[in-house]
Amino acid sequence: MVDILIPAIITIITASTPLVYAALGEMIAEKSGVLNLGVEGMMLMGAVTGFIAVTQTSSVMIGILAAMLAGAGMSFIFAVLVLGLQATQVATGLALTIFGIGLSALIGQGLVGVAYEGIPKLSIPLLSDIPFIGPILFEHDILVYGSFVITVVVSWFLRKTRAGLILRAVGDSHHAAHAIGYPVIRIRYMAILFGGAMAGIAGGYLSLAYSPLWIENMSAGRGWIALALVVFATWRPARVFFGAYLFGGITILQLHAQAMGAGVPSQVMSMLPYLATIMVLVLISRDQKKIKMNSPACIGQPFHPSS
Amino acid sequence: MTETNHSRHESLLNLLDMTRSYPGLLANDQINLTLNRGEIHALLGENGAGKSTLVKMIYGVLKPDSGQIFWQGKETSINSPAMARELGIAMVFQHFSLFDSLTVLENIVLGLEAREASDNLEARIVEISAKYGLPLEPDRHVYSLSVGERQRIEIIRCLLQNPKLLIMDEPTSVLTPQEAESLFETLRRLCHEGMSILYISHKLDEIKALCRYATILRHGRVAASVRVQDETANSLAAKMIGEELSAVNMTSENSPGELRFAVDKLDYSATDQFGVGLKQISLQVRGGEILGIAGVAGNGQDELLSVLNGEIKATPPSAIRIDGKDCANQGPDQRRSLGLASIPSERLGHGAVPGLTLNENTLLTAHDRMGLVRMGLIDYQKSEEFGRKVISDFDVRCHGVGAEAGSLSGGNLQKFIVGREINQKPSVLVVSQPTWGVDAGAAQAIRVALRELADSGAAIVVISQDLDELIQISDRLAAICSGALSKALPTAEVTLEQIGLMMSGVQAMDSEASE
Numbered sequence: 001m002v003d004i005l006i007p008a009i010i011t012i013i014t015a016s017t018p019l020v021y022a023a024l025g026e027m028i029a030e031k032s033g034v035l036n037l038g039v040e041g042m043m044l045m046g047a048v049t050g051f052i053a054v055t056q057t058s059s060v061m062i063g064i065l066a067a068m069l070a071g072a073g074m075s076f077i078f079a080v081l082v083l084g085l086q087a088t089q090v091a092t093g094l095a096l097t098i099f100g101i102g103l104s105a106l107i108g109q110g111l112v113g114v115a116y117e118g119i120p121k122l123s124i125p126l127l128s129d130i131p132f133i134g135p136i137l138f139e140h141d142i143l144v145y146g147s148f149v150i151t152v153v154v155s156w157f158l159r160k161t162r163a164g165l166i167l168r169a170v171g172d173s174h175h176a177a178h179a180i181g182y183p184v185i186r187i188r189y190m191a192i193l194f195g196g197a198m199a200g201i202a203g204g205y206l207s208l209a210y211s212p213l214w215i216e217n218m219s220a221g222r223g224w225i226a227l228a229l230v231v232f233a234t235w236r237p238a239r240v241f242f243g244a245y246l247f248g249g250i251t252i253l254q255l256h257a258q259a260m261g262a263g264v265p266s267q268v269m270s271m272l273p274y275l276a277t278i279m280v281l282v283l284i285s286r287d288q289k290k291i292k293m294n295s296p297a298c299i300g301q302p303f304h305p306s307s
Numbered sequence: 308m309t310e311t312n313h314s315r316h317e318s319l320l321n322l323l324d325m326t327r328s329y330p331g332l333l334a335n336d337q338i339n340l341t342l343n344r345g346e347i348h349a350l351l352g353e354n355g356a357g358k359s360t361l362v363k364m365i366y367g368v369l370k371p372d373s374g375q376i377f378w379q380g381k382e383t384s385i386n387s388p389a390m391a392r393e394l395g396i397a398m399v400f401q402h403f404s405l406f407d408s409l410t411v412l413e414n415i416v417l418g419l420e421a422r423e424a425s426d427n428l429e430a431r432i433v434e435i436s437a438k439y440g441l442p443l444e445p446d447r448h449v450y451s452l453s454v455g456e457r458q459r460i461e462i463i464r465c466l467l468q469n470p471k472l473l474i475m476d477e478p479t480s481v482l483t484p485q486e487a488e489s490l491f492e493t494l495r496r497l498c499h500e501g502m503s504i505l506y507i508s509h510k511l512d513e514i515k516a517l518c519r520y521a522t523i524l525r526h527g528r529v530a531a532s533v534r535v536q537d538e539t540a541n542s543l544a545a546k547m548i549g550e551e552l553s554a555v556n557m558t559s560e561n562s563p564g565e566l567r568f569a570v571d572k573l574d575y576s577a578t579d580q581f582g583v584g585l586k587q588i589s590l591q592v593r594g595g596e597i598l599g600i601a602g603v604a605g606n607g608q609d610e611l612l613s614v615l616n617g618e619i620k621a622t623p624p625s626a627i628r629i630d631g632k633d634c635a636n637q638g639p640d641q642r643r644s645l646g647l648a649s650i651p652s653e654r655l656g657h658g659a660v661p662g663l664t665l666n667e668n669t670l671l672t673a674h675d676r677m678g679l680v681r682m683g684l685i686d687y688q689k690s691e692e693f694g695r696k697v698i699s700d701f702d703v704r705c706h707g708v709g710a711e712a713g714s715l716s717g718g719n720l721q722k723f724i725v726g727r728e729i730n731q732k733p734s735v736l737v738v739s740q741p742t743w744g745v746d747a748g749a750a751q752a753i754r755v756a757l758r759e760l761a762d763s764g765a766a767i768v769v770i771s772q773d774l775d776e777l778i779q780i781s782d783r784l785a786a787i788c789s790g791a792l793s794k795a796l797p798t799a800e801v802t803l804e805q806i807g808l809m810m811s812g813v814q815a816m817d818s819e820a821s822e
Contacts, residue, residue: 162421169406169417176404180418181388293408293448 008252009136013144014210016248018043018202018219020147022226023233023240024154025198029075030230031158032191033171033298037093038078039199040223041100046071046203048104051111051214060119063208064143064201071200072193074100079192083185086302101217111214118212119143143205150198155237167191171296174303184303199223225274232281235294239285247277318380319344319472319503320365325374327360334360336527337374342472347494347504349514349535351547352524353746358507361524362474365505366398367391379471392420397465398474403457405449411460412445418464428467435466439493454604455486462493473497474505479513483603484774484807491517509547509747510775511540523547547747563782564594567766568647568735569628573621573635575614575790583607585614585790592735592766597757598795599781600770601810607790608739608770609652615737615768616649617642629735644675646734650724652743652770654717658724661713665705668712669694669727676731693730701726702752718745725753729760736760739770754780774806788812 022039029036050067054060078096081087119141128138158164167187170177174184202222207214225247233239250273258269285291320342327335335357342348352358363369365376367385376383378394385391391398405414412429419428429445436443441459449457458478465473475494479487494504494517506518514521514535521538523530523546531546538546568591575585585607592598602608613619614627617639621627627635629645639649651657659668670690674680679690694708701722705715712720725741741757742750758780761767770787771777777784778798785795786809793809 162416165409165413165417169409169413172406172408173404175402176406177417179388179400179402179404182417292450297407 006132006135008256010140012245012249012252013136013140015252016245017144017147018205018210018222019226019229019244019247020151020202020241021143021198021205022202022223023229023244024150024237025071025195025202026226027230027233027235027237027240028154028167028198029188029191029195030299031171031235031296032167032188033174033296033301033303034082034188034192035089035093035300036075036078036096036192036195037090037227038074038096038100038223039195039226040219040221041097041104042071042074042196042199043203043206043219043223044100044104044217045074046200047207047218048108048111048203048214050200050204051114051116051207051212052107054208055111055114055116060142060208063119064204067204067208068197068200071203072197075192075196075199078196079189082302083188083192086304089300089302097223105216108214108216112216114214116208116212119209141209143201143209146201151237151241158237168296171298174298174301178303178305185305188303199226202226225277228278229281232278232285234285234291235296239281243277243281246280247273250276317344318342319378321375321377321380322361322365323375323377325361325364325376326372327364327369328372333527335364335371338524338527338529340522340529340532342503342505343520344471344503345498345501346520347498347506347518349518349521350505350507350524351509351511351514351521351543352530353509353547353748356524356547356746357527358524359476360527362398362476362505362507365391366396366474389420392468392470395469395471396474397468397470397472399458399461399465399476399478401476401478403461405457405460407448407450409449410445411443411447411449411452414449414460415445415464415467418461419467423467431467432463435463439466439496440489441493455482458482458490466497470502472503472505474507476507477509478506479508479510483810484803485811486603487513511543514543515540544747563596564764565630566591567594567630568592568768570615571626571628573614573626575610575619575621577610583610583790585610588614588792590768590785590792590795592768594734594764594766595761596783597761597767597769597781599777599784599798600768600787600792601774601777601784601806602770602772602787603810604772606787608787610790611787611792612649612651612737612739612770616647616651640675643672643733648672648728648731648733648736650728650736650738650741652740654720654724655713659712659720662711664709664711665698665703665715665723666691666694666708668723669697669708673727673731676733694727697723697726697730700730701756702749718749721745722749722753725756729756732760732763733765735766735768737768737770740773741769741771742773742776750776774803784809786810 022043026036026039046067049070050063053066054063074096078092081092082089121139121141124138128134158168166182170182170184170187178184203219206218211218229240229243229247233243254269254272258266262269318341322338322340325335325338338361350358350361360369364371365385367387367390376385383394385394406417415432416428432443432445441463443456443459443463478490482490498504508514518535520532521535521543522532523543525547570588570590573585573588577584583606588611590598614621617637620638621635624633624636629642629647632645634642634645655661670679670685673693677693679686679693691708697703698705698708703723703726704719715723722745728736741753745753754776757767757769769777769781781798783795784798784801784806786793786806788810789812791812
């Protein structure tokens with residue numbers, strides 16, 4: 001039983017990691033009051049760019065960095081359009097996704113079928129020798145560890161730091177923040193770039209560790225899942241993390257169940273992760289007061305300093 | 308302007324020939340102002356006179372086109388609010404810069420520079436709030452506070468910076484008389500300790516009570532700089548609007564007619580916790596009568612308006628009657644055809660759609676009563692005619708009926724909305740904050756129009772935070788507090804103190820003023 005369980009749990013962790021990155025990044029952007037629907041496109045650009053960088057240089061760090069920069073670069077385009085030129089956030093985000101799908105496919109044309117062995121696993125000495133827990137928690141690649149760290153850091157940043165408070169304030173009322181003298185536009189640029197970088201890493205994780213290879217449109221809707229997680233988790237980092245694992249977990253479990261031949265149509269099984277995640281997050285987050293306190297009131301609204 | 312020159316060295320702030328223009332508008336034209344240490348100085352003027360532009364330049368939000376600022380005798384250019392704070396200038400804006408979902412403490416931290424937000428901040432807040440009579444709990448969330456409490460956050464934010472100059476932009480417009488009086492106490496104490504205060508207002512009695520000097524602006528220029536004690540409220544008003552204010556009491560002489568609008572023990576429970584529920588609201592208004600409802604913002608005024616005009620339906624059907632017809636479970640359109648018109652306090656987004664033209668906004672409420680739609684098709688000729696009549700009757704300054712509602716200034720849009728409803732000759736009118744943000748001349752015109760409508764036989768309910776206005780136009784006065792409506796008393800017999808008590812929820816003694 002343990003022989004099945006350990007690999008299953010490990011796959012759950014690897015399936016959830018990209019969601020954690022993408023959703024936390026988007027959450028920071030949304031906390032600042034910006035809705036970026038381009039997560040899917042930014043992930044794909046991260047995936048293809050990271051894959052190219054790794055196969056060209058064989059350096060994992062350069063690969064991850066390239067994925068991050070690609071995501072951030074995509075989000076920079078978005079930021080210039082919505083913050084600089086006051087474009088509608090929803091339409092611009094959708095365009096960014098479509099653009100990312102197309103551009104990544106174009107760039108990645110020659111990469112289909114190229115092989116890469118994947119980011120090496122880093123076993124943490126001593127801890128990884130603990131039976132059962134060791135292989136599950138302490139024999140992963142650097143990005144999995146990173147996703148734990150980033151969850152804690154984002155949560156700490158929002159709750160404990162002055163910068164985090166300012167970010168929340170900008171999302172709560174950009175007019176008030178501007179009146180007090182905070183640079184709303186600059187803060188939103190940074191939040192969007194962070195979101196883009198995180199989406200880039202999420203995409204890089206798919207092509208460098210999860211698969212690891214490049215296929216067109218390989219994010220397969222994970223960007224949209226990340227967006228939904230942020231809302232259903234009511235903009236709270238710990239719940240975003242939990243939601244990502246819930247989704248990743250059910251995705252893997254239903255695959256195993258399908259493989260074992262459960263007597264349920266496969267289409268229904270494929271729906272399960274979506275249904276279960278939404279239902280659980282809606283149930284735990286149904287406190288109206290908490291929603292009002294945590295949701296950024298200014299989300300999606302354009303802001304111009306002169307008005 | 309003799310005062311500007313003699314005391315540049317002793318005074319705290321000196322403005323010399325400050326000029327600032329916007330496209331098509333000279334907002335400030337060579338403004339001079341001298342502010343001494345430890346004095347409360349009034350900046351008086353109508354809406355659009357240029358008060359906000361001037362203080363925004365002092366606070367570094369706007370850059371002057373030309374002119375000089377002398378701070379403590381030294382010429383200075385103030386490029387940003389941060390720099391103004393550095394110099395010792397603090398400002399409490401009319402629209403608070405607060406964040407609803409954050410706590411009082413977090414809001415105060417955000418208003419301070421990073422180095423000022425030290426660990427013992429909470430202790431300092433408690434100390435200052437005790438010292439100056441500004442009670443506040445640091446852990447409360449802002450959305451749960453009253454407007455008066457919110458204002459205290461802003462003031463404490465400023466005081467924590469130990470400013471030399473405190474600018475206050477129409478601070479009492481949202482306060483009860485009692486709250487305003489305690490604010491004055493705080494300001495006097497601050498002034499006594501050597502702080503200078505620039506007090507922006509258009510309420511003359513406040514300025515008489517509080518300020519030593521006043522600089523009066525009219526159409527972007529200094530109309531006069533005066534010692535307040537040498538002036539009367541009427542002479543100040545005359546300098547402000549350039550003509551004598553006719554302070555007529557507009558209460559009706561006629562005896563009221565038939566009962567036209569009746570509400571009987573109406574209950575409404577708020578759907579979300581940010582709203583206020585209504586408890587056992589009863590009121591009767593006769594034709595020819597104006598009922599004034601006073602109250603501090605956030606005590607159920609918005610909910611009351613929505614329940615009365617049908618945006619929120621109430622039960623049982625007999626809880627609200629227009630000319631004897633039950634209508635509590637009818638929507639706004641059906642009530643409109645029964646003769647009820649309403650004017651909400653929020654102009655943009657509630658009273659008018661900002662992105663639509665004035666003509667289209669006219670159609671939204673007048674289509675039925677004025678017959679602007681025939682067989683589902685809009686009669687544009689007729690509706691434009693109606694719109695043009697509103698514009699000329701109420702002196703709305705705009706580019707005609709094709710102008711977007713959002714492009715009008717607040718006061719002009721208010722005149723348009725009020726005119727649109729009054730010109731439909733409703734039999735019952737419910738109006739909230741009819742003259743909010745409207746300059747004195749236009750406000751007077753709106754009040755006269757409301758009075759005329761009542762005199763022609765309509766029943767009017769005016770919900771307002773402006774007590775002077777209510778006393779001036781209403782025949783009977785009630786107050787709303789925490790969703791409960793006090794008994795209505797004849798305006799002529801009620802004292803200011805009684806109104807204050809009614810506004811804070813203490814019922815007026817029946818024996819003192821029986822109907």
